[in-house]
Amino acid sequence: xxxxxxxxxxxxxxxxxxxxxxxxxxxxxxxxxxxxxxxxxxxxxxxxxxxxxxxxxxxxxxxxxxxxxxxxxxxxxxxxxxxxxxxxxxxxxxxxxxxxxxxxxxxxxxxxxxxxxxxxxxxxxxxxxxxxxxxxxxxxxxxxxxxxxxxxxxxxxxxxxxxxxxxxxxxxxxxxxxxxxxxxxxxxxxxxxxxxxxxxxxxxxxxxxxxxxxxxxxxxxxxxxxxxxxxxxxxxxxxxxxxxxxxxxxxxxxxxxxxx
Amino acid sequence: xxxxxxxxxxxxxxxxxxxxxxxxxxxxxxxxxxxxxxxxxxxxxxxxxxxxxxxxxxxxxxxxxxxxxxxxxxxxxxxxxxxxxxxxxxxxxxxxxxxxxxxxxxxxxxxxxxxxxxxxxxxxxxxxxxxxxxxxxxxxxxxxxxxxxxxxxxxxxxxxxxxxxxxxxxxxxxxxxxxxxxxxxxxxxxxxxxxxxxxxxxxxxxxxxxxxxxxxxxxxxxxxxxxxxxxxxxxxxxxxxxxxxxxxxxxxxxxxxxxxxxxxxxxxxxxxxxxxxxxxxxxxxxxxxxxxxxxxxxxxxxxxxxxxxxxxxxxxxxxxxxxxxxxxxxxxxxxxxxxxxxxxxxxxxxxxxxxxxxxxxxxxxxxxxxxxxxxxxxxxxxxxxxxxxxxxxxxxxxxxxxxxxxxxxx
Numbered sequence: 001x002x003x004x005x006x007x008x009x010x011x012x013x014x015x016x017x018x019x020x021x022x023x024x025x026x027x028x029x030x031x032x033x034x035x036x037x038x039x040x041x042x043x044x045x046x047x048x049x050x051x052x053x054x055x056x057x058x059x060x061x062x063x064x065x066x067x068x069x070x071x072x073x074x075x076x077x078x079x080x081x082x083x084x085x086x087x088x089x090x091x092x093x094x095x096x097x098x099x100x101x102x103x104x105x106x107x108x109x110x111x112x113x114x115x116x117x118x119x120x121x122x123x124x125x126x127x128x129x130x131x132x133x134x135x136x137x138x139x140x141x142x143x144x145x146x147x148x149x150x151x152x153x154x155x156x157x158x159x160x161x162x163x164x165x166x167x168x169x170x171x172x173x174x175x176x177x178x179x180x181x182x183x184x185x186x187x188x189x190x191x192x193x194x195x196x197x198x199x200x201x202x203x204x205x206x207x208x209x210x211x212x213x214x215x216x217x218x219x220x221x222x223x224x225x226x227x228x229x230x231x232x233x234x235x236x237x238x239x240x241x242x243x244x245x246x247x248x249x250x251x252x253x254x255x256x257x258x259x260x
Numbered sequence: 261x262x263x264x265x266x267x268x269x270x271x272x273x274x275x276x277x278x279x280x281x282x283x284x285x286x287x288x289x290x291x292x293x294x295x296x297x298x299x300x301x302x303x304x305x306x307x308x309x310x311x312x313x314x315x316x317x318x319x320x321x322x323x324x325x326x327x328x329x330x331x332x333x334x335x336x337x338x339x340x341x342x343x344x345x346x347x348x349x350x351x352x353x354x355x356x357x358x359x360x361x362x363x364x365x366x367x368x369x370x371x372x373x374x375x376x377x378x379x380x381x382x383x384x385x386x387x388x389x390x391x392x393x394x395x396x397x398x399x400x401x402x403x404x405x406x407x408x409x410x411x412x413x414x415x416x417x418x419x420x421x422x423x424x425x426x427x428x429x430x431x432x433x434x435x436x437x438x439x440x441x442x443x444x445x446x447x448x449x450x451x452x453x454x455x456x457x458x459x460x461x462x463x464x465x466x467x468x469x470x471x472x473x474x475x476x477x478x479x480x481x482x483x484x485x486x487x488x489x490x491x492x493x494x495x496x497x498x499x500x501x502x503x504x505x506x507x508x509x510x511x512x513x514x515x516x517x518x519x520x521x522x523x524x525x526x527x528x529x530x531x532x533x534x535x536x537x538x539x540x541x542x543x544x545x546x547x548x549x550x551x552x553x554x555x556x557x558x559x560x561x562x563x564x565x566x567x568x569x570x571x572x573x574x575x576x577x578x579x580x581x582x583x584x585x586x587x588x589x590x591x592x593x594x595x596x597x598x599x600x601x602x603x604x605x606x607x608x609x610x611x612x613x614x615x616x617x618x619x620x621x622x623x624x625x626x627x628x629x630x631x632x633x634x635x636x637x638x639x640x641x642x643x644x645x646x647x648x649x650x651x652x653x654x655x656x657x658x659x660x661x662x663x664x665x666x667x668x669x670x
Binding site: 048051052055056059060095096099100102104211212214215218219221222229232233236237239240242243246250 | 284285286287288289290291292294295296298299313314321323324325326327329650
């Protein structure tokens with residue numbers, strides 16, 4: 001009599017298999033979403049850099065002239081209100097200068113290659129903190145995910161490959177045993193992944209509705225009409241600088257004449 | 261500003277504030293407001309206004325920025341893409357960037373119309389094209405500007421001023437023989453010859469021979485008011501009386517209705533000559549988008565096409581030149597002028613003297629020049645301060661590429 005060796009799975013094991021399949025599917029989707037989110041952030045950061053270099057610096061210059069004007073008015077009027085206004089205008093000008101000339105203004109255009117995107121997706125899938133099995137694991141994954149994000153935004157494919165290679169040989173990748181414990185871990189991972197996906201969706205919606213994204217859309221929209229909107233804004237701000245300069249000169253001359 | 265690596269970390273919450281610092285966000289918000297405004301305004305034709313600062317005139321955009329720096333002693337509104345400006349005794353044209361359009365200076369400049377502009381050389385006027393080339397020699401004492409390829413020109417000979425008409429090459433299509441001429445309206449131009457009024461067409465021929473003892477001299481909606489030895493009323497383009505009536509005064513048609521004064525009171529007739537609004541008003545303005553100013557007991561209100569008051573008579577004066585523009589018209593209450601909407605509600609409270617807002621032009625390109633605390637700025641049609649008061653003087657916005665608006669009061 002021919003007998004076949006049957007290895008039946010227990011209901012727990014069957015559920016574990018099904019949940020692991022679901023987790024794998026969701027992890028792949030999560031990696032895609034992380035890629036979209038990281039790309040959008042990098043793109044907006046690059047646009048912000050461009051904006052600050054072309055327009056932000058001009059607003060900072062305008063604020064500087066407005067601060068000088070306010071200080072001149074305070075000098076002429078000598079009232080506490082005028083002095084408070086001048087102090088506020090000076091603080092505002094300093095903030096604008098820091099923002100326009102800070103690190104954000106140095107971010108360069110972002111255009112990831114297909115390879116970079118694939119590497120990021122693979123790495124994000126492997127190290128995602130929301131697939132952590134415990135707090136120690138989460139901390140390690142968060143650290144790795146930061147490295148992955150930094151490598152992606154810097155366009156550093158080699159760095160991403162190194163991270164992936166290290167992961168392959170890392171003892172940390174070994175999973176624990178025991179069906180019950182595994183099932184609990186997988187269920188927890190599933191919840192974390194679902195939560196993270198929801199959070200990413202929310203963040204994408206908010207990012208796409210942010211001022212910088214809307215400004216970028218305006219610029220793109222204008223580009224299709226062969227217009228350089230950033231140049232137009234810059235011209236407008238330059239005009240305002242001209243008005244502020246003239247007013248400052250007029251007031252300064254007045255002060256000198258009265259002083260004679 | 262935080263480190264970008266940190267910025268791109270995975271968020272624990274759905275906050276998006278991690279991209280920008282507060283100051284950076286403020287710079288972006290300012291740019292976005294400017295961008296929205298630029299996108300919105302660029303959909304409309306470019307409008308510029310003349311404004312005066314430190315004793316000189318320049319051109320501002322609808323944000324209030326000088327697009328052409330104030331450096332002229334006199335500056336006319338843009339039309340057809342050019343503006344006439346004066347420096348000292350000399351005139352020239354500038355383009356929309358403020359650059360001198362041609363190398364030549366003139367002793368006088370008139371607005372461009374149909375690609376040609378009147379220019380004065382010495383004491384005589386001729387015409388140049390948009391390349392600055394002289395196309396009609398300076399032979400005339402006054403010029404009107406081209407309309408349909410024809411311009412009125414005046415010649416002073418033997419102490420008598422006479423008007424004629426030339427084509428774009430400078431050839432006369434009607435000899436200088438007329439004592440007065442109007443602008444062309446609906447293809448015809450009112451002329452006065454030996455105390456009689458008639459109309460000529462653009463070929464220089466009489467469409468209506470000069471037999472009328474009086475006419476306002478403008479065709480509107482196919483009819484012109486006319487009086488001859490035997491009757492008064494309205495003539496068609498052939499000079500035939502379509503409407504005859506007994507009245508003391510009359511006006512052109514607007515919206516199918518014309519003002520007529522009978523027994524000292526104003527009413528309205530339709531194009532069949534039928535009185536549709538009985539003459540009971542002390543004064544009226546022309547119909548404008550379905551309503552007209554009408555005065556009773558020395559107070560102005562607004563009536564509809566049936567003669568019924570839709571805005572009760574309560575104002576001391578109304579703007580009978582511009583009527584409603586951008587949903588508003590100026591009215592005087594007591595000693596001050598303000599702006600009401602078509603429901604009669606004040607949108608801009610009566611707080612301006614006659615000389616403190618641009619009564620002549622009213623709202624143009626959505627804005628009106630007003631003087632507040634000694635400085636001129638602009639209000640929009642919501643009454644909001646659109647360009648803050650900062651100029652010594654300021655005039656109406658005009659569409660830079662549109663033809664001249666000098667005669668649109670008719």
